[in-house]
Amino acid sequence: MEKVFRFNIYQLINRYRKVTDIMAVIKSVEEKYMKEALKQAKKAYALGEVPIGCVIVHEGKIIGRGYNRRNTDKNTLAHAEITAINKASKVIGDWRLEECTLYVTLEPCQMCAGAIVQARVSRVVIGSMNPKAGCAGSILNLLEMEQFNHQVEVTRGVLQEECSQMLSGFFKELREIKKRQKRVLTEEKQGSIMNSESADS
Secondary structure, rough: OOHHHHHHHHHHHHHHHHHHHHHHHHHHHHHHHHHHHHHHHHHHHHHOOOOOOEEEEEEOOOEEEEOOHHHHOOEEEOOHHHHHHHHHHHOOOOOOOEEEEEEEEEOHHHHHHHHHOOOOOEEEEEOOOOOOOOOOOOOHHHHHOOOOOOEEEEEOOOOOHHHHHHHHHHHHHHHHHHHHHHHHHHHHHHHHHHHHHHOOO
């Protein structure tokens, strides 16, 4: 009886090791592709856009990439996820992106979450959550709604710190730029007032 008990414990330990090894591999893969999404977000950052990046993976290969270009393109639809979905659909040759995983640095908005469901994406991996506009669990959870004919498996918090830092750094810089612009405008107004006063005297 004791031998059987020991054998079962060793079996459990070995199974646990295998599970933790598998989990480590999954984490490594998720981080690898989230880093690719972060590269896309940096492209948006360079354009002065909110730094959001996305990649879509099918069978271990990136088939779609996108980054936020909404202000640059003057187009409401120019979100990272929509661009990546369009590119991936062209590669696959179908609007259905079944068996694909979408990696995105910021939780999708309602438009992008709807597009993900419509495209039948199997899985979404999210870097940072978006408490003000996120529709994958923050405000709504469109990706996992049982009422729809398709639900998406969701993993949250992959490279969360890196994704969040990029966004907070961007908004900090944006606030500083706006402060400088306001200061310059104030100084220009004061200068023109002083010039007009000296011209009057």
